[in-house]
Amino acid sequence: xxxLTQSPGTLSLSPGERATLSCRASQSISSNYLAWYQQKPxxxxxLLIYGASTRATGxxxxxxxxxxxxxxxxxxxxxxxxxxxxxxxxxYGSSPLTFGQGTxxxxx
Amino acid sequence: QPQLxxxxxxxxxxxxxxSLTCTVSGGSITNSNYYWGWIRQPPGKELEWIGTIxxxxxxxxxxxxxxxxxxxxDTSKKQFxxxxxxxxxxxxxxxxxxxxxxxxxxxxxxxYWGQGALVIxxx
Numbered sequence: 001x002x003x004l005t006q007s008p009g010t011l012s013l014s015p016g017e018r019a020t021l022s023c024r025a026s027q028s029i030s031s032n033y034l035a036w037y038q039q040k041p042x043x044x045x046x047l048l049i050y051g052a053s054t055r056a057t058g059x060x061x062x063x064x065x066x067x068x069x070x071x072x073x074x075x076x077x078x079x080x081x082x083x084x085x086x087x088x089x090x091x092y093g094s095s096p097l098t099f100g101q102g103t104x105x106x107x108x
Numbered sequence: 109q110p111q112l113x114x115x116x117x118x119x120x121x122x123x124x125x126x127s128l129t130c131t132v133s134g135g136s137i138t139n140s141n142y143y144w145g146w147i148r149q150p151p152g153k154e155l156e157w158i159g160t161i162x163x164x165x166x167x168x169x170x171x172x173x174x175x176x177x178x179x180x181x182d183t184s185k186k187q188f189x190x191x192x193x194x195x196x197x198x199x200x201x202x203x204x205x206x207x208x209x210x211x212x213x214x215x216x217x218x219x220y221w222g223q224g225a226l227v228i229x230x231x
Contacts (some may be wrong), residue, residue, distance in 0.1 A: 001171070035217035037155075044204055044224055045155065050217035057219075088155055093213035095168045097145075097157040 002027050002091050006100035012108040019076040021103045023089035028069045033093035036065055036074045039102075040085045048087075049074065079105075110135030112205050112222035120199075120229050126192040130205030130222060137186045138163040143208035143215040146179060146190045148201040149224075156201075160208060160215045161188055168215060195229045202226050 003026040013019055023034065032052035037045035047056040049065035052072055062077045076083055084107050089100040116128035130144070137144065145160035159169040161179045169177050173192070181188040192199060202224040209216035 031211070031213065033211060033213065033216070037218075044206075044221035045218070046221075047217050047219045050209065050219075056217070090155075090217070092208070092216050093211055095214065096170050096172075097160075097215065099155040099157065101154045 001096055002029065002098055004089050004091055004098055004100035006087075006089055006103045008103060009101075010104045010106055012106045013079055014108045015079050015081055017079050019074075019079055019083070019105060021074040021076075021087055021105075023067075023072040023074070023100050025070045025072070025091060029072075029091050031093065032068055033091060034065075034067070034072050035090045035092060036063075037088045037090065038083075038085060039088065040082075045088060076105075081107075110207060110220050112207065112220060114203060114205050114222045114225035116225060116227070118226060118228060120195055120227060121231050122196055122229055123194055126190070126195050126199060126203075126227055126229070128190045128203055128205075128225060128227070129187050130189070132186045132188075132207075135207075137181070137188070138183050141210045143168075143210065144181065144188045145206050145208050145215060145218065147204045147206060147218070148199075149204070150198075150201040158190065158192075158203075197229050200227065200229045 007022045034052045036049040039045040053065045111133045146158040159179045178191045204224045206218040206221040
């Protein structure tokens with residue numbers, strides 16, 4: 001099983017700043033089968049990025065994904081107030097599909 | 109845009125079987141470009157993949173739950189279902205159904221989700 005470790009656990013920033021969230025895999029992820037999700041309180045997760053760097057439908061271009069192998073990054077270029085929630089990475093393709101433990105983005 | 113809706117009991121007694129159904133509307137459950145999955149999230153904790161099914165009936169299960177899980181599909185009703193037996197308090201969670209994109213390796217990212225159903229395991 002590929003374990004995903006997200007860092008930091010909590011990131012405190014201000015609106016307008018740039019956020020960089022990390023997701024590290026215990027083994028190389030083939031074909032960049034890595035996704036990022038945003039979860040607001042009381043809501044289901046929303047797909048932001050798949051294939052490590054492809055934005056899902058309707059996702060603003062301030063969200064971008066990068067990386068390959070074992071190291072992946074979600075970048076939010078200019079934080080909006082609604083971005084201060086929890087983000088998860090996920091590895092997919094072959095079983096088992098796994099999620100990271102999440103990064104919480106807090107307003108500083 | 110597809111819509112997914114979970115339904116089932118919100119309270120299950122320990123050692124019993126948790127049963128949930130996901131109804132898909134606004135899209136075809138037999139579309140060969142998608143898989144259909146179950147994911148859960150204990151209160152205040154991270155997401156856990158439970159398992160996934162293809163319209164043909166092929167299933168993929170999380171090895172940690174495989175001995176207790178059955179996922180099935182009824183294409184005529186546009187529904188897929190989850191059964192988790194021998195539940196304990198550790199199975200208390202919000203259970204989500206969701207649609208996977210297709211990849212050549214199997215289930216892909218989850219692009220549409222239900223709103224989630226809280227299931228509490230307690231006597």
